[in-house]
Amino acid sequence: MEVLTIILQILLGITSLLLTLLILMHKGRGGGLSDMFGGGMSSGLASSGVAERNLNRFTIILGLTWGIVIIALGLIMRLTSVGDS
Amino acid sequence: MLSAIGRAFRTPDLRRKLLFTLGIITIFRLGAFIPAPGVNYANVRQCLDPSVTGEQTGIYQLMNLFSGGALLQVSIFALGIMPYITASIIVQLLRVVIPRFQELYEEGAAGQSKLTQYTRYLTIALGLLNATTLVSLVRSGQLFPNCQLPIIPDQSIITTLLVVITLTAGTGLIMWLGELVTEKGIGNGMSLLIFTSIVAAFPTALGAIWTSKGPGTFFVVLAIGLVTTALVIFVEQSQRRVPVQYAKRMIGRRTVGGTSTYIPIKVNMAGVIPVIFASSMLYLPALVAQFNTPTDGSPIPGWVEWINNNLTRGDHPIYMAIYFAMIIFFTYFYVAITFNPEEVSDNMKKYGGFIPGIRAGKPTADYLQYVLSRITLPGALYLGIVALIPLVALVLVNANQNFPFGGTSILIMVGVGLETVKQIDAQLQQRHYEGLLR
Numbered sequence: 001m002e003v004l005t006i007i008l009q010i011l012l013g014i015t016s017l018l019l020t021l022l023i024l025m026h027k028g029r030g031g032g033l034s035d036m037f038g039g040g041m042s043s044g045l046a047s048s049g050v051a052e053r054n055l056n057r058f059t060i061i062l063g064l065t066w067g068i069v070i071i072a073l074g075l076i077m078r079l080t081s082v083g084d085s
Numbered sequence: 086m087l088s089a090i091g092r093a094f095r096t097p098d099l100r101r102k103l104l105f106t107l108g109i110i111t112i113f114r115l116g117a118f119i120p121a122p123g124v125n126y127a128n129v130r131q132c133l134d135p136s137v138t139g140e141q142t143g144i145y146q147l148m149n150l151f152s153g154g155a156l157l158q159v160s161i162f163a164l165g166i167m168p169y170i171t172a173s174i175i176v177q178l179l180r181v182v183i184p185r186f187q188e189l190y191e192e193g194a195a196g197q198s199k200l201t202q203y204t205r206y207l208t209i210a211l212g213l214l215n216a217t218t219l220v221s222l223v224r225s226g227q228l229f230p231n232c233q234l235p236i237i238p239d240q241s242i243i244t245t246l247l248v249v250i251t252l253t254a255g256t257g258l259i260m261w262l263g264e265l266v267t268e269k270g271i272g273n274g275m276s277l278l279i280f281t282s283i284v285a286a287f288p289t290a291l292g293a294i295w296t297s298k299g300p301g302t303f304f305v306v307l308a309i310g311l312v313t314t315a316l317v318i319f320v321e322q323s324q325r326r327v328p329v330q331y332a333k334r335m336i337g338r339r340t341v342g343g344t345s346t347y348i349p350i351k352v353n354m355a356g357v358i359p360v361i362f363a364s365s366m367l368y369l370p371a372l373v374a375q376f377n378t379p380t381d382g383s384p385i386p387g388w389v390e391w392i393n394n395n396l397t398r399g400d401h402p403i404y405m406a407i408y409f410a411m412i413i414f415f416t417y418f419y420v421a422i423t424f425n426p427e428e429v430s431d432n433m434k435k436y437g438g439f440i441p442g443i444r445a446g447k448p449t450a451d452y453l454q455y456v457l458s459r460i461t462l463p464g465a466l467y468l469g470i471v472a473l474i475p476l477v478a479l480v481l482v483n484a485n486q487n488f489p490f491g492g493t494s495i496l497i498m499v500g501v502g503l504e505t506v507k508q509i510d511a512q513l514q515q516r517h518y519e520g521l522l523r
Contacts, residue, residue: 009247012122016254020209023257026264027198063258070161070251073122 001076008073015066022059027052092513099271099512106270109262110281116162116258117155117285121251123237123244124159124223132236154286159223159236161255164215166263166278168256172207174362176200177422205260212256216249271512272505280501283494310495313474317499320467324349325460327453332437342437350457353464354424357496359415360472363408364493409469416465417458426453471496 094100120126155162180186189196223236224245237244259278266274295303326347333343374392430449439445443452472493 009122009243013247013250016250019254020257023261024205024209026261027202059261066254066258067116067119067161070119070122074120074126077123078126 001080005073005076008069008076012066012069012073015062015069019059019062019066022055022062025055026059093509096513099509102269102271102512103509106266106272106277109266109270109274110277113162113259113262113278113281114285116255117158117160117282119161121159121161121163121248121255123239123248125236125238128236128238129158154289155282156219159219161251162259163219164212164252164256164259165282166259166275168211168215169204169208169260169263169275170279170361171365172204172211174358175207176204181422208260209253209257212253213249216252216256219252220245220248272501272508276497276501277505279497280505283497286494309474313471313495314499317471317495318503320352320464321499321503324351325456326350327456328441329433329438330441332439334437348429348453350424350460351464352460353416353468354457354461355416355419355464355468356500357468357493358419359412359465359468360493360496362415362419363411363472366411367404367408405473409473412469412472413465416468417461420457420461424457426450426457429453468496 093103120129155165176186180190186200189200220237224240237248263274263278266272266277268274270277291303291306294306326349328345328347330345331342334341370392374389427450430446430453433439433449434445440449440452443449
């Protein structure tokens with residue numbers, strides 16, 4: 001169990017860093033604060049090239065992995081703490 | 086109304102957008118319930134129980150509101166959208182200070198996308214900062230001052246780092262989710278996510294009032310909330326229309342212009358931003374006081390005691406007065422940033438427009454400035470009063486400060502709700518019109 005936890009923790013660290021990097025690589029879409037809370041309508045030209053689409057796919061996969069790893073870690077923690085008490 | 090909703094779901098394009106938005110919101114809410122790694126969820130649950138902790142202090146109240154209760158649960162989306170909001174506010178404000186930012190802003194789409202990129206980097210940086218603060222608060226037990234259970238049992242450096250990294254990645258993910266909604270869904274993603282968080286806190290807050298105060302107070306609160314909402318909608322929709330006449334011009338063989346339109350100047354042009362500003366500024370003294378409170382039992386300095394007495398409690402007159410004054414100041418400040426009369430009058434001059442009875446150029450700019458500053462006064466007063474409602478209600482009904490129909494939440498809800506419904510409506514009309522023509 002402990003080996004699995006360590007592996008998962010390392011995986012979590014790597015995926016977190018990668019996820020942050022990938023998200024920063026996206027082009028910003030939100031127009032910032034000015035069109036929040038009732039600004040004008042802003043519909044930017046949606047130019048999703050191949051690169052952007054691949055980036056999206058990678059980000060989704062990485063995000064899913066990230067979520068699953070976190071849930072797995074949480075489950076392991078809960079199971080072990082139940083076993084202790 | 087109902088048939089319009091049905092029609093919205095029968096339009097394939099719109100249906101896809103609506104479902105996409107709903108899906109993202111679901112992911113966002115799910116993430117708010119997944120505890121961050123290393124956090125003992127059972128202990129958090131016990132600490133959150135109001136019978137153990139008693140009344141919660143106000144410092145994290147706003148942040149908790151914006152993250153939909155995820156902050157106090159120390160979940161993976163604990164930081165919510167707050168870092169992004171703060172980053173946007175900072176970048177907007179820096180436009181006044183740093184000329185390069187103003188240049189970028191005036192450059193148009195390319196420059197603005199660069200500004201957005203800066204905002205994103207800043208968001209991650211702030212997220213890292215906030216995550217570190219949150220984790221250190223949790224580790225020193227200051228997040229729940231009345232609860233001694235260990236939130237993060239494993240105190241090793243590695244676990245702490247892991248939690249910080251995960252929270253930062255969560256902030257980034259929220260930012261991306263919001264952008265996805267803006268791009269592929271309907272409405273502005275960021276504001277929709279804030280809206281979701283606030284609405285999600287409603288049932289619990291209302292339920293708490295029902296159980297603690299009984300049905301009588303519950304219905305009074307509900308009635309006050311509904312009346313406030315109606316008033317807020319009324320003011321949000323009201324605007325002054327400054328007429329603009331465009332001269333007829335010949336471009337090639339076509340006649341262009343000759344129309345008369347108007348510049349809409351809303352009563353409340355700044356939205357809720359002044360309220361958010363003022364409340365985050367007012368949390369600063371409380372935070373400073375908390376850091377300067379000696380832990381070794383030596384006497385508390387006089388100024389810290391003064392802050393603790395006057396500035397940390399929402400029902401104190403001095404607090405209310407400062408809050409009110411700050412909101413008015415920030416309303417004027419933000420309107421001055423977002424609406425530039427000289428720019429508008431320049432644009433009008435370029436396209437041959439003028440306000441009837443007023444010469445183009447500087448007189449027009451002066452006139453617009455005059456109208457703007459006059460109409461902003463009731464807007465600022467209104468914002469201040471609406472923001473004070475929860476504080477007054479706190480005294481009157483003796484309810485929790487986290488009054489569900491509080492000013493900030495109602496302003497955000499109405500603002501975002503109106504905007505989103507307008508966008509759906511616009512798309513619907515587009516479809517319907519097209520269908521009729523064919």
